[in-house]
Amino acid sequence: MKEADxxxxxxxxxxxxxxxxxxxxxxxxxxxxxFVNVVGVWWHGRREIEAHHAASHATRFxxxxxxxxxxxxxxxxxxxxxxxxxxTMEGHQASGPRRTTDTRLGIWTWTLQAKEGHVxxxxxxxxxxxxxxPA
Amino acid sequence: MKEADxxxxxxxxxxxxxxxxxxxxxxxxxxxxxFVNVVGVWWHGRREIEAHHAASHATRFxxxxxxxxxxxxxxxxxxxxxxxxxxTMEGHQASGPRRTTDTRLGIWTWTLQAKEGHVxxxxxxxxxxxxxxPA
Numbered sequence: 001m002k003e004a005d006x007x008x009x010x011x012x013x014x015x016x017x018x019x020x021x022x023x024x025x026x027x028x029x030x031x032x033x034x035f036v037n038v039v040g041v042w043w044h045g046r047r048e049i050e051a052h053h054a055a056s057h058a059t060r061f062x063x064x065x066x067x068x069x070x071x072x073x074x075x076x077x078x079x080x081x082x083x084x085x086x087x088t089m090e091g092h093q094a095s096g097p098r099r100t101t102d103t104r105l106g107i108w109t110w111t112l113q114a115k116e117g118h119v120x121x122x123x124x125x126x127x128x129x130x131x132x133x134p135a
Numbered sequence: 136m137k138e139a140d141x142x143x144x145x146x147x148x149x150x151x152x153x154x155x156x157x158x159x160x161x162x163x164x165x166x167x168x169x170f171v172n173v174v175g176v177w178w179h180g181r182r183e184i185e186a187h188h189a190a191s192h193a194t195r196f197x198x199x200x201x202x203x204x205x206x207x208x209x210x211x212x213x214x215x216x217x218x219x220x221x222x223t224m225e226g227h228q229a230s231g232p233r234r235t236t237d238t239r240l241g242i243w244t245w246t247l248q249a250k251e252g253h254v255x256x257x258x259x260x261x262x263x264x265x266x267x268x269p270a
Contacts, residue, residue: 032209034217040242040264042206042219071177074167076248080212082169082258084177097232097265107175109260111246113211123217125244125260129175130232 001081001112005119006073009112010085014068020057026050029121030113036125038096038106049124060093071107079114080122086129096128105129136216136247140254141208144247145220149203155192161185164256165248171260173231173241191230199227206242214249215257221264231263240264 009028016025026046029035035043043049057064066089073083085108096104111123144163151160161181164170170178178184192199201224208218224239231239246258 034207034219034244036219036242036244036260036262038262040240040262042242072169076246076257077212077215080215082246084169084171097263099267105175107171107177109169109171109244109258111211111217111258122211123244123246125171125262127171127173127175127260127262128232 001073001075001079001114001119003070003073006081006083006112007070009119009121010068010070010083013085014066017061017064017066020062022050022054022057025053029124030115033121034123038126038128056095060095062093064092065090068108073112081112081119083110083112084108085110097130098128136208136210136214136249136254138205138208141216141218141247142205144254144256145203145205145218148220149201152196152199152201155197157185157189157192160188164259165250168256169258173261173263195228195230197228200225203243208247216247216254218245218247219243220245232265233263 013028026049029046029049031046035049068085068087071084071086073081075081087106089104094101106128108126110121112119113122148163161184164181164184166181170184201222203220203222206219206221208216210216220243222241229236241263243261245256247254248257
């Protein structure tokens with residue numbers, strides 16, 4: 001799997017998020033993809049991924065903007081790669097594990113598979129990078 | 136990849152955690168494994184995974200007990216599988232994204248690879264399953 005194809009996928013996810021086009025967003029995922037979000041909810045399949053993101057982009061993420069950066073990737077088998085993507089989000093309503101409107105930072109693991117000439121996300125797991133809370 | 140082998144790995148991780156044997160725990164991971172923990176810290180490789188877990192098991196997880204349950208798995212390529220493991224933790228000191236001593240629940244995504252007749256974790260990403268915080 002070419003790093004250029006992974007970078008193109010990162011750019012596509014970012015563009016889909018920032019135009020709030022959740023059909024475009026979901027099309028980056030495999031039909032049977034798994035998605036674990038930042039508060040530990042597990043969605044099954046592209047249709048669920050689209051529906052839940054469409055709901056959040058109609059509300060708390062309606063004016064959010066995300067920036068993504070590919071932090072690392074490696075192929076673990078022919079046509080299968082693991083990628084780590086760091087992100088920042090602004091413009092959201094209270095969200096994330098600490099329900100904050102502050103800028104959020106996070107890290108997102110993707111397990112990628114090559115399929116019919118393109119790359120899609122088979123499994124996705126996302127987490128906010130949190131500084132320790134004051135005691 | 137046989138589901139029985141994945142279940143055996145789940146049991147091994149659980150036993151290693153509950154005996155606080157972090158060398159045993161780390162040996163379930165590939166030498167170059169990625170590990171993203173519940174507050175978004177990314178560790179690289181078996182050695183880092185062992186060192187950081189040994190530190191936390193000397194402190195906040197010293198008396199913790201974890202129960203793991205394989206919630207789902209599927210092979211996405213020959214010798215590569217995605218597994219989702221649900222867990223509960225008790226007996227810990229304040230920890231997790233909300234620094235709680237309450238029972239913690241979570242979901243853990245593993246990307247698994249078969250290697251030399253056994254199964255190891257190539258990528259691991261873990262998240263607390265959080266109920267919404269009171270506003």
